[in-house]
Amino acid sequence: MEQLHVATSTHDYTISIDENIRFNIQDYLTKKYTTIFIITDDQVAPLYLDDILYGLQDQRVVHTVIPSGEATKSIEYYYQLQTVALENRLDRQSLIIALGGGVIGDLAGFVAATFMRGIDYIQVPTTILSHDSSVGGKVAINHEQGKNLIGNFYPPVAVIYDVHTIQTLPENEIRSGYAELVKEAFISNEDFLQQLLAQPLSAISNEQLKKHLYEGVKVKAGIVEKDEKEANIRKYLNFGHTLAHAIEATLGYGRITHGEAVAIGMLFALHVSEQKYGRDLYYNELLTWLTDNHYPLSLFNIDMDTVIQLMKLDKKATNQEVQMVLLQQIGKPTVETIDETTLATYLQTFKKELTAI
Amino acid sequence: MEQLHVATSTHDYTISIDENIRFNIQDYLTKKYTTIFIITDDQVAPLYLDDILYGLQDQRVVHTVIPSGEATKSIEYYYQLQTVALENRLDRQSLIIALGGGVIGDLAGFVAATFMRGIDYIQVPTTILSHDSSVGGKVAINHEQGKNLIGNFYPPVAVIYDVHTIQTLPENEIRSGYAELVKEAFISNEDFLQQLLAQPLSAISNEQLKKHLYEGVKVKAGIVEKDEKEANIRKYLNFGHTLAHAIEATLGYGRITHGEAVAIGMLFALHVSEQKYGRDLYYNELLTWLTDNHYPLSLFNIDMDTVIQLMKLDKKATNQEVQMVLLQQIGKPTVETIDETTLATYLQTFKKELTAI
Numbered sequence: 001m002e003q004l005h006v007a008t009s010t011h012d013y014t015i016s017i018d019e020n021i022r023f024n025i026q027d028y029l030t031k032k033y034t035t036i037f038i039i040t041d042d043q044v045a046p047l048y049l050d051d052i053l054y055g056l057q058d059q060r061v062v063h064t065v066i067p068s069g070e071a072t073k074s075i076e077y078y079y080q081l082q083t084v085a086l087e088n089r090l091d092r093q094s095l096i097i098a099l100g101g102g103v104i105g106d107l108a109g110f111v112a113a114t115f116m117r118g119i120d121y122i123q124v125p126t127t128i129l130s131h132d133s134s135v136g137g138k139v140a141i142n143h144e145q146g147k148n149l150i151g152n153f154y155p156p157v158a159v160i161y162d163v164h165t166i167q168t169l170p171e172n173e174i175r176s177g178y179a180e181l182v183k184e185a186f187i188s189n190e191d192f193l194q195q196l197l198a199q200p201l202s203a204i205s206n207e208q209l210k211k212h213l214y215e216g217v218k219v220k221a222g223i224v225e226k227d228e229k230e231a232n233i234r235k236y237l238n239f240g241h242t243l244a245h246a247i248e249a250t251l252g253y254g255r256i257t258h259g260e261a262v263a264i265g266m267l268f269a270l271h272v273s274e275q276k277y278g279r280d281l282y283y284n285e286l287l288t289w290l291t292d293n294h295y296p297l298s299l300f301n302i303d304m305d306t307v308i309q310l311m312k313l314d315k316k317a318t319n320q321e322v323q324m325v326l327l328q329q330i331g332k333p334t335v336e337t338i339d340e341t342t343l344a345t346y347l348q349t350f351k352k353e354l355t356a357i
Numbered sequence: 358m359e360q361l362h363v364a365t366s367t368h369d370y371t372i373s374i375d376e377n378i379r380f381n382i383q384d385y386l387t388k389k390y391t392t393i394f395i396i397t398d399d400q401v402a403p404l405y406l407d408d409i410l411y412g413l414q415d416q417r418v419v420h421t422v423i424p425s426g427e428a429t430k431s432i433e434y435y436y437q438l439q440t441v442a443l444e445n446r447l448d449r450q451s452l453i454i455a456l457g458g459g460v461i462g463d464l465a466g467f468v469a470a471t472f473m474r475g476i477d478y479i480q481v482p483t484t485i486l487s488h489d490s491s492v493g494g495k496v497a498i499n500h501e502q503g504k505n506l507i508g509n510f511y512p513p514v515a516v517i518y519d520v521h522t523i524q525t526l527p528e529n530e531i532r533s534g535y536a537e538l539v540k541e542a543f544i545s546n547e548d549f550l551q552q553l554l555a556q557p558l559s560a561i562s563n564e565q566l567k568k569h570l571y572e573g574v575k576v577k578a579g580i581v582e583k584d585e586k587e588a589n590i591r592k593y594l595n596f597g598h599t600l601a602h603a604i605e606a607t608l609g610y611g612r613i614t615h616g617e618a619v620a621i622g623m624l625f626a627l628h629v630s631e632q633k634y635g636r637d638l639y640y641n642e643l644l645t646w647l648t649d650n651h652y653p654l655s656l657f658n659i660d661m662d663t664v665i666q667l668m669k670l671d672k673k674a675t676n677q678e679v680q681m682v683l684l685q686q687i688g689k690p691t692v693e694t695i696d697e698t699t700l701a702t703y704l705q706t707f708k709k710e711l712t713a714i
Binding site for chain 2: 009010075079082083086087113114115116117118138140143144145146148149150151152153229230
């Protein structure tokens with residue numbers, strides 16, 4: 001088993017990564033709870049809910065299954081889950097388990113953060129991508145005007161990561177999750193980066209997956225420990241994300257996975273970084289790996305003016321100036337303000353390179 | 358000016374109490390904000406909104422006025438305020454000012470706690486009662502199934518208390534606020550208690566009010582500093598509240614103010630405490646003061662079985678056993694579990710005493 005400890009301003013918690021630990025949630029509880037409330041979705045429930053329940057037979061456990069997909073990160077589902085919690089007589093000594101991907105983790109985490117002013121919750125991620133969102137305590141729902149606009153910083157009391165659950169993921173979700181792992185490598189660790197870029201996604205063993213998740217989570221946890229509330233270095237985790245958010249918004253959520261968009265965003269950030277700092281930063285190696293692993297780079301054939309407008313509206317933008325995370329070298333990220341003209345030039349040359357493939 | 362400093366797990370803040378400081382909010386801001394968003398209600402706005410705006414002329418200020426009353430502490434108004442904040446382009450460097458009583462403070466505080474994962478807010482209380490809710494960082498909205506069931510612990514960055522605003526309060530609101538001051542005296546300080554019980558409510562000067570608020574806030578702040586998240590001694594602040602919540606629920610909210618119900622609850626807690634500990638605990642003195650000041654004690658003529666059932670459902674109850682804050686002596690509160698039969702007996706004798714007046 002791989003384990004990592006994370007210190008937060010309120011408490012410490014442990015991230016455990018192994019095969020088949022979903023049957024033994026009981027072993028990871030550090031106190032007695034009056035009720036355990038499992039929140040999951042209709043894709044995950046048929047596969048893993050019984051396994052979780054199996055390991056909690058001595059407890060008072062209730063559960064609810066909501067539809068899968070981003071649409072449930074809404075004020076309506078948020079309130080409905082509060083109602084279900086009250087109807088099931090949860091109190092301040094109860095626990096919520098978020099069983100699922102990033103949507104379930106964000107939503108159930110925000111319910112836990114605000115139920116009777118906050119109760120304990122555990123993340124049980126079932127996708128590769130949610131290695132990222134399950135660590136760090138960002139919980140949120142969407143507002144009609146944008147993603148994750150309503151939320152909290154509220155760390156879980158444990159993250160229990162069963163790599164077995166990842167075997168059922170579709171290919172685009174594997175690409176999505178691995179893009180965030182590659183991101184973590186780029187901003188921290190050249191060895192880890194080389195390992196990942198040498199790895200075809202079609203042939204990953206559970207042993208390798210454990211190692212990769214462990215390394216990725218270590219990067220994420222190390223950064224959020226130092227900057228829990230995104231005052232400074234936590235911004236580095238947005239490497240590739242400024243353009244990614246604009247791509248997702250332009251294409252409409254659902255046509256490309258988050259990580260696939262981040263992959264294109266990283267490639268662009270490397271394009272800018274290599275030109276700005278005059279240094280080889282694995283642009284070509286990443287491009288080859290993305291192409292070999294069928295990342296949908298051709299989807300970047302979109303209108304650049306729209307993209308630029310969206311980048312200026314990003315949550316991290318200040319006075320509508322675009323902030324990008326760039327790399328001075330592998331493991332040395334920096335946040336730079338890019339004016340609109342320069343941005344447009346970089347985007348045009350990047351698009352030309354991509355569509356010429 | 359009276360000032361108090363409160364330390365919390367995330368930051369320190371200052372409570373300032375004086376006359377006419379509502380014109381100078383600017384002086385209490387410790388940093389530059391991109392936008393200041395004032396949330397107030399339609400009773401307070403005509404009286405004091407312009408005064409607040411006057412002192413913020415150099416800033417980008419927006420405001421919204423919602424109906425007064427408990428009904429706005431709802432999920433619908435909560436979401437609507439998030440929308441107004443987004444439409445007015447608030448960002449992570451913006452400030453919310455809660456201008457009003459406890460409802461506005463709780464609601465606007467919860468919006469601040471969860472807007473883009475939390476922004477700064479200032480409490481500008483305009484009632485005596487809200488000296489209590491504006492300090493300590495409890496923010497919340499109501500759920501159909503109960504009050505304050507959805508919320509956070511999220512301290513303000515400042516509390517600015519202009520005693521002038523209290524001159525416009527109706528008599529029942531003055532009684533309501535002073536009952537909480539009397540509560541704070543009972544659980545902490547016999548001198549303060551004697552001062553209050555010697556004071557007719559019809560003849561309070563602003564100077565006296567400042568002193569009383571200062572003493573009350575000092576008790577509250579001292580307790581929440583030691584127990585921010587209600588793990589132990591913060592429970593003492595519920596002196597009088599277990600019965601009060603049951604009275605409010607039985608009569609229907611609106612027929613009696615919160616503090617007036619707390620007054621009856623305290624009297625009952627003293628009735629139980631005097632019998633249990635065989636000691637004089639100002640029961641008679643409090644009864645006289647409440648009668649002289651027209652507290653609506655006759656409203657306690659309600660069904661005792663209903664009251665007992667409601668007390669068993671209290672948020673602080675465990676396994677449906679009633680927990681009451683009692684006094685061993687003035688300034689020495691304790692939390693005791695009371696079984697149902699004993700509770701019924703105490704309630705009957707208390708009701709007999711009250712209705713015999």
